Amino acid sequence: MAEPLFSLDGRVALVTGAARGLGLAMARSLALAGAEVLLNGRDEGRLRPGVETLRAEGLKAAALVFDVADDAAVERGFAAIEREHGRLDILVSNVGLRNRRPIDQLSGTDMREMLETNLTAPFILAKRAAALMLPRRRGRLIMVTSVAGSLARAGDAAYAAAKGGLTALTRALAAEYGAHGITANAIAPGFFATETNAPRVADPKVRSMVEMRVPLRRWGEPREIGAAAVFLASEEASYVNGHVLTVDGGLSASL
Ligand SMILES: NC(=O)c1ccc[n+]([C@@H]2O[C@H](COP(=O)([O-])OP(=O)(O)OC[C@H]3O[C@@H](n4cnc5c(N)ncnc54)[C@H](OP(=O)(O)O)[C@@H]3O)[C@@H](O)[C@H]2O)c1
Numbered sequence: 001m002a003e004p005l006f007s008l009d010g011r012v013a014l015v016t017g018a019a020r021g022l023g024l025a026m027a028r029s030l031a032l033a034g035a036e037v038l039l040n041g042r043d044e045g046r047l048r049p050g051v052e053t054l055r056a057e058g059l060k061a062a063a064l065v066f067d068v069a070d071d072a073a074v075e076r077g078f079a080a081i082e083r084e085h086g087r088l089d090i091l092v093s094n095v096g097l098r099n100r101r102p103i104d105q106l107s108g109t110d111m112r113e114m115l116e117t118n119l120t121a122p123f124i125l126a127k128r129a130a131a132l133m134l135p136r137r138r139g140r141l142i143m144v145t146s147v148a149g150s151l152a153r154a155g156d157a158a159y160a161a162a163k164g165g166l167t168a169l170t171r172a173l174a175a176e177y178g179a180h181g182i183t184a185n186a187i188a189p190g191f192f193a194t195e196t197n198a199p200r201v202a203d204p205k206v207r208s209m210v211e212m213r214v215p216l217r218r219w220g221e222p223r224e225i226g227a228a229a230v231f232l233a234s235e236e237a238s239y240v241n242g243h244v245l246t247v248d249g250g251l252s253a254s255l
Helices: 019-031 046-055 073-082 108-135 159-178 199-201 205-211 222-235
Strands: 012-015 037-039 060-065 090-093 139-144 180-191 244-247
Touching: 012 019, 019 046, 019 090, 019 199, 019 222, 037 046, 046 060, 060 180, 073 108, 073 180, 073 199, 090 108, 090 222, 108 139, 108 159, 108 180, 139 159, 180 222, 199 205, 222 244
Parallel strands: 012 037, 012 090, 037 060, 090 139, 139 180, 180 244
Antiparallel strands: none
16 A cells, blocks of 8 residues: 655654644654654653653654753763664754844853754754764754744844754755755744744734734644644655745735
8 A cells, every 4th residue: 555645654854842832743743743852851850741641642742852952962962872773764853042132131151042042952952863864864854943033033143044054054964964865954934923922922912913914813732833834844845945934824925
C-alpha cells in the first residue's frame, strides 16, 4: 500500500522549548505524523505533563533537558541523542525570548541576551543537528521566527532584530546545507493564544487590536501551527528550502 502523505514514521525529531505553547503543539503534530519526538526544556518537571499527555495518546515522546543558551548543556543533549537514537532527522528550533521595552530602556546587555538565546543558540543547534544529519545526506532544520522578523512594532526592537536575524540565518543554512540534502526553513507565527500570551489575550485593548489587524479576526490556537511543522519536516517538502512559512491569519498580508 502507498505510504500516506506527510508520514514521519521512523523519524527522530527534537523540538526545543516544548514544555508548553507552540513547541508542545508542534511536538504533538510531529508525533501524530509518526515521529519519535524529543521534547526539550530546562526543567524535567515542567516537561513531564506534556510528555505524559502525548504518551497517553499512544505517541512516541521523551523529555530531553537542556538550556539552549548553554553550549556545554547543548553538547550533552546532542551526545545523548547520538547515544540513544543514533540519528536526528528533524530539528524544530522553537525557543524564543521576548523583552518588550522601548529602545531608550533597552540596554546593551538586554540586546546581547536576546541575540544569545534567539539567534546564537539556534545557530549552534542547527550546526549540531546538521552534523548528525550529514552522514545520511538528509534532514530538516526548522527555525521558529515571527512576523516580528519582518514587521516592526514600537517597543520590541531586540525581539525584531533577533527574529529578523533568524530569518536571514535560515536562508544561510538553506544555501549552505542544501548541497548535502538538508533543507532549512522557518515558520513565522503571528498572534497565538499561548500560555505566555494569556494576559494579552485577556486584555480588551489587545483583543480589539488583534481583531482589527488580523483578517481572520482572532488569535491563532496553538494546534493551528502544527501542520506547518509537519509539512516542512515531511518528504513532501523535499524541494522547499529557504522558505518562511507565515502562519498569522493574514496579518502580514493586509494593511
Ligand atoms: N506565542 C506567539 O504568539 C508567538 C508569535 C510569534 C512567534 N512566536 C515564537 O514561537 C516560539 C514559541 O513561543 P511560545 O509563546 O509558545 O513560547 P513560551 O511559552 O514562551 O516558551 C516555550 C517553552 O520554552 C522553554 N524555554 C525557554 N527558554 C529556554 C531555554 N533557554 N532552553 C530551553 N527551553 C527554554 C520554556 O520551558 P522551561 O521554562 O521549562 O525551560 C517554555 O515552556 C518562540 O520562538 C516565539 O518567539 C510566538
